[in-house]
Amino acid sequence: MSVTARVPAKVNVQLAVGAARPDGFHDLANVFLAVGLYDEVTVAPADRPRITCEGPGSDQVPLDRTNLAARAADLLAERHGISGAVHIHIAKDIPVAGGMAGGSADAAGALAACDALWGTGATREELLGICAELGSDVPFSLVGGAALGTGRGEKLEPLEVGGGFHWVFAVADGGLSTPAVYREFDRLTSAAPAPEASPALLEALRKGDVEALAASVTNDLQPAALSLFPSLSETLATGTAAGALAALVSGSGPTTAFLTADAASARTVADALTASGTCRTARVAHSPAPGATLL
Numbered sequence: 561m562s563v564t565a566r567v568p569a570k571v572n573v574q575l576a577v578g579a580a581r582p583d584g585f586h587d588l589a590n591v592f593l594a595v596g597l598y599d600e601v602t603v604a605p606a607d608r609p610r611i612t613c614e615g616p617g618s619d620q621v622p623l624d625r626t627n628l629a630a631r632a633a634d635l636l637a638e639r640h641g642i643s644g645a646v647h648i649h650i651a652k653d654i655p656v657a658g659g660m661a662g663g664s665a666d667a668a669g670a671l672a673a674c675d676a677l678w679g680t681g682a683t684r685e686e687l688l689g690i691c692a693e694l695g696s697d698v699p700f701s702l703v704g705g706a707a708l709g710t711g712r713g714e715k716l717e718p719l720e721v722g723g724g725f726h727w728v729f730a731v732a733d734g735g736l737s738t739p740a741v742y743r744e745f746d747r748l749t750s751a752a753p754a755p756e757a758s759p760a761l762l763e764a765l766r767k768g769d770v771e772a773l774a775a776s777v778t779n780d781l782q783p784a785a786l787s788l789f790p791s792l793s794e795t796l797a798t799g800t801a802a803g804a805l806a807a808l809v810s811g812s813g814p815t816t817a818f819l820t821a822d823a824a825s826a827r828t829v830a831d832a833l834t835a836s837g838t839c840r841t842a843r844v845a846h847s848p849a850p851g852a853t854l855l
């Protein structure tokens with residue numbers, strides 16, 4: 561018997577970052593939107609704990625117990641006194657170390673799949689608590705849709721989305737370390753104001769108004785990501801010249817995100833990005849997408 565969960569990537573349509581806290585994290589107003597690029601996590605009983613991974617970038621994914629999916633399974637087993645081992649297989653499609661919460665998606669997927677396999681009967685609150693222990697982005701990977709994340713991004717409030725949005729994601733050659741990008745933010749920022757969600761952005765999401773959303777997307781980590789990965793400015797310019805309504809770094813980068821008017825424009829922007837050589841590959845995706853779903 562095996563259980564498979566499908567889990568989406570995310571883009572941050574607003575990422576407002578406050579000053580560093582005593583625990584090293586930053587308070588955020590983090591508006592998450594789940595997008596239709598998915599990893600699939602399959603768990604099955606095994607004689608010993610095992611983890612395997614296939615797909616683009618899978619050679620950069622750790623196959624030991626530091627893998628976030630393995631940590632999720634271990635934490636759930638510990639909480640519920642489960643002694644049986646599992647084989648976790650990850651079919652990757654979310655860019656690795658790309659700022660799209662790929663590892664977080666795998667953790668949420670492993671948690672949902674192991675919960676079903678073992679029949680733990682854990683409540684949604686308990687699962688969300690385990691997610692928050694695993695990483696700031698993990699709770700959102702479980703719930704999907706759109707949500708405002710406060711605290712370090714783990715406290716979620718679901719948001720209404722009145723329509724679909726068409727995106728292009730340019731996958732860079734190479735990755736960026738999330739802690740390194742936050743450190744660069746600290747170096748570049750003298751006094752960060754308390755982060756607040758933008759009312760105009762929340763209204764644009766609620767109405768499904770693509771022009772208004774394009775006018776209000778922001779990412780406070782973008783200057784830090786560009787400082788560490790300067791060639792991303794060429795990628796952003798290429799997508800804008802090809803007709804994207806908005807261009808921004810996705811989360812901590814180096815994936816860049818382009819909001820487009822419709823599916824045809826998304827295809828045009830993706831083709832221009834691919835032809836330009838300013839990224840490794842360009843992917844089109846639709847949002848919002850559901851959170852971790854058992855297949």
Ligand SMILES: C[C@](O)(CO)[C@H](O)COP(=O)(O)OP(=O)(O)OC[C@H]1O[C@@H](n2ccc(N)nc2=O)[C@H](O)[C@@H]1O
Nearest residue numbers: 584585586588695696697698712713738739742811812
């Ligand atoms: C950039 C984002 O992806 C935007 O959604 C997230 O803020 C990062 O979330 P994540 O990858 O789940 O991050 P975590 O695994 O919780 O933390 C990794 C590291 O990122 C930094 N970090 C993360 C979240 C946060 N609110 N403040 C931080 O400073 C810290 O250095 C932390 O040690």
Ligand SMILES: Nc1ncnc2c1ncn2[C@@H]1O[C@H](COP(=O)(O)OP(=O)(O)OP(=O)(O)O)[C@@H](O)[C@H]1O
Nearest residue numbers: 627628656657658659660661662663664666697738
């Ligand atoms: N299941 C996993 N998939 C990918 N990377 C993992 C996983 N588990 C641990 N990692 C480690 O985490 C690092 C970051 O990978 P990930 O794909 O989660 O980055 P990210 O998308 O930039 O994250 P975020 O957007 O949440 O900051 C990788 O370089 C890898 O060493």
